Structures are given as structure tokens and as C-alpha cells.
Amino acid sequence: MVAEIIYGKDLANGLRSDMKEEVYDLRQSGIVPKLTVVLIGEDPASKSYVKGKQKAADYVGVDSDLIELPSETTEKALLELIEKLNQDDTVNGILVQLPLPKHIDEQKIIEAITPSKDVDGFHPISVGRMLTGKETFLPCTPLGIITMLKSKNISLEGKHAVVIGRSNLVGKPVGQLLLNENATVTYCHSRTKNMDELVKIADILIVAVGKESFIHGDQIKKGAVVIDVGVNRNEHGKLVGDVDFESAKNKASYITPVPGGVGPMTITMLMHNTIQSAKLADARR
Numbered sequence: 001m002v003a004e005i006i007y008g009k010d011l012a013n014g015l016r017s018d019m020k021e022e023v024y025d026l027r028q029s030g031i032v033p034k035l036t037v038v039l040i041g042e043d044p045a046s047k048s049y050v051k052g053k054q055k056a057a058d059y060v061g062v063d064s065d066l067i068e069l070p071s072e073t074t075e076k077a078l079l080e081l082i083e084k085l086n087q088d089d090t091v092n093g094i095l096v097q098l099p100l101p102k103h104i105d106e107q108k109i110i111e112a113i114t115p116s117k118d119v120d121g122f123h124p125i126s127v128g129r130m131l132t133g134k135e136t137f138l139p140c141t142p143l144g145i146i147t148m149l150k151s152k153n154i155s156l157e158g159k160h161a162v163v164i165g166r167s168n169l170v171g172k173p174v175g176q177l178l179l180n181e182n183a184t185v186t187y188c189h190s191r192t193k194n195m196d197e198l199v200k201i202a203d204i205l206i207v208a209v210g211k212e213s214f215i216h217g218d219q220i221k222k223g224a225v226v227i228d229v230g231v232n233r234n235e236h237g238k239l240v241g242d243v244d245f246e247s248a249k250n251k252a253s254y255i256t257p258v259p260g261g262v263g264p265m266t267i268t269m270l271m272h273n274t275i276q277s278a279k280l281a282d283a284r285r
């Protein structure tokens with residue numbers, strides 16, 4: 001069996017082109033979606049992610065503002081900035097690029113963003129709404145993964161989904177979204193004792209660990225759907241995921257590549273959330 005590759009990049013391009021038309025129409029009716037990104041410090045990976053987000057915003061026609069601040073920025077100054085952005089009616093989405101410098105309490109910052117502009121979907125109110133199956137901004141990477149699965153009509157109901165990784169950003173919410181789609185979900189993490197047994201019986205395997213070649217084809221069930229969230233640099237400086245793609249693709253029914261899989265979908269979902277936020281803000285006026 002050779003897996004069908006789910007090219008997130010192609011799906012993302014299609015979605016972005018639909019969004020571009022939608023934003024054009026919104027602008028005609030006076031609705032101008034705007035995303036403000038706050039970047040603290042000089043981390044090259046964060047800079048590159050922010051650049052990708054701005055490029056996507058430019059393409060779809062979402063106004064984007066980048067506020068770059070030095071790494072010495074105090075927590076108080078950042079909280080004041082967020083409050084200003086919360087009050088600014090022209091801003092629909094506020095994104096503070098993570099990780100933040102050690103002296104700033106990340107959770108405090110996440111909780112300072114008003115839920116109506118929480119396009120990352122990290123605020124406890126957004127998370128709680130997701131947990132109870134209510135409409136809310138869903139976190140971008142998990143939403144991108146569900147969108148990819150749905151694009152291939154992969155049925156989730158009653159399937160055994162195994163999620164490796166339990167971060168608040170990826171693992172936990174993607175498991176929750178799969179549960180909301182009626183999958184049976186198992187989480188694995190660094191303390192899991194029988195991970196191999198669980199991986200072997202996964203119909204859907206989500207790998208969000210951050211370790212190159214963490215999963216090999218011989219570990220997975222024949223016909224499994226494999227979603228590789230990991231982003232790692234290998235010894236040659238090449239971008240690779242957490243799954244050994246070559247061995248896994250001969251065993252899986254569907255698989256996502258790295259690069260060109262989950263990554264582009266994440267940014268696209270950020271645009272989706274920002275556009276939704278602009279529409280909701282307009283409806284509240």
C-alpha cells in the first residue's frame with residue numbers, strides 16, 4: 001500500500017484564494033479584517049513564522065500590522081499594549097507570537113487578549129467553549145488538521161485516534177476536536193508506558209512531539225491515517241517532521257508531508273479566524 005499524500009499546501013492555497021474573494025466582498029461592504037501581530041525579541045523561527053502570517057494576510061487582503069518590541073519589554077508594557085489593542089475597534093485579531101521571553105508570564109498574556117479577538121484560540125474562554133462543543137475561535141493548527149482530514153472525506157466517527165503529544169497548543173486541542181467529531185481519543189506523552197501498543201492500533205495517528213523520526217512505518221497499523229505536526233531540522237539543516245515519511249508512506253492510507261503539510265494550513269486557519277472575527281464584530285455593531 002502506498003499512502004495518498006495530503007498536500008496541506010495545495011489545500012491551503014485553494015482556501016486562501018476563496019478567502020481572497022470573500023475579503024474583497026467584505027471590503028466592498030465596508031468590513032476590513034485586520035490582524036495585529038506582536039513580536040517580542042529576535043528569535044529567528046518566530047520572525048519567520050510572523051513573516052509567513054503577514055504574507056498570507058497580504059494575499060487574502062487582510063490588513064496586518066506588525067508591532068516589534070525588544071526582548072527587554074516588560075510584562076506590564078505588553079499588557080498595556082494588549083489592552084490598547086483590545087479597545088481598538090479597527091483590530092479584529094490580536095496575535096502575540098509565542099514563545100515569549102522568560103520574564104513574561106505567557107498565560108497572563110494569553111488571558112489578557114479579549115476572547116472576541118483571540119484568533120489563536122488560546123484564551124481559557126475559547127478553550128472552554130471548544131471543550132463544551134460551543135462555537136468559538138478554534139486553535140489554528142488543530143483546526144487545520146481537522147480541515148485536512150475532512151478535505152479527504154476521512155471519516156472520524158468511531159475511529160481510534162491516537163495523539164502523541166499533549167501541549168496546550170497542539171496535542172490537547174487536536175484530541176478534543178477529534179473527540180468533538182466522535183472519534184475515540186487516546187493521548188500519549190513522555191510518561192506513557194505502552195506507547196507502541198497504542199500506536200499500533202491507531203486508525204488515525206497525530207504526531208506532535210518535535211523529534212525527528214520519532215515514528216517509523218513499522219510501528220503503525222496498515223491503512224492508518226498519519227498526520228505529522230512536527231517541525232524539526234535534520235543534520236543537513238533540512239526541514240523534517242516527526243514521522244519517517246518514506247517508511248510510513250508504504251504502510252499508511254493517508255499521510256501529510258513536512259514541509260507542505262500541516263504548516264501552511266495553520267496560517268490559513270489564522271486568516272479564517274481573523275475574517276470570522278471581522279464579520280462577528282460587524283454583526284455586533
Ligand code: NAP
Binds near residue numbers: 168171230263
Ligand atoms: P511541545 O510543547 O514541546 O510538546 C511536545 C509533546 O511531546 C509533549 O506533550 C511531550 O510530552 C511529548 N513527548 C516528548 N517526548 C516524548 C516521548 N519520548 N514519547 C511520547 N511523547 C513525548 O511541542 P508542541 O508545541 O506541541 O509542538 C510539537 C511539534 O509540532 C514541534 O515540532 C513543533 O515545532 C510543531 N508544531 C508545528 C506546527 C505547524 O503548524 N506545523 C504548529 C505548532 C507546533 P510531555 O507533555 O509528557 O512532556
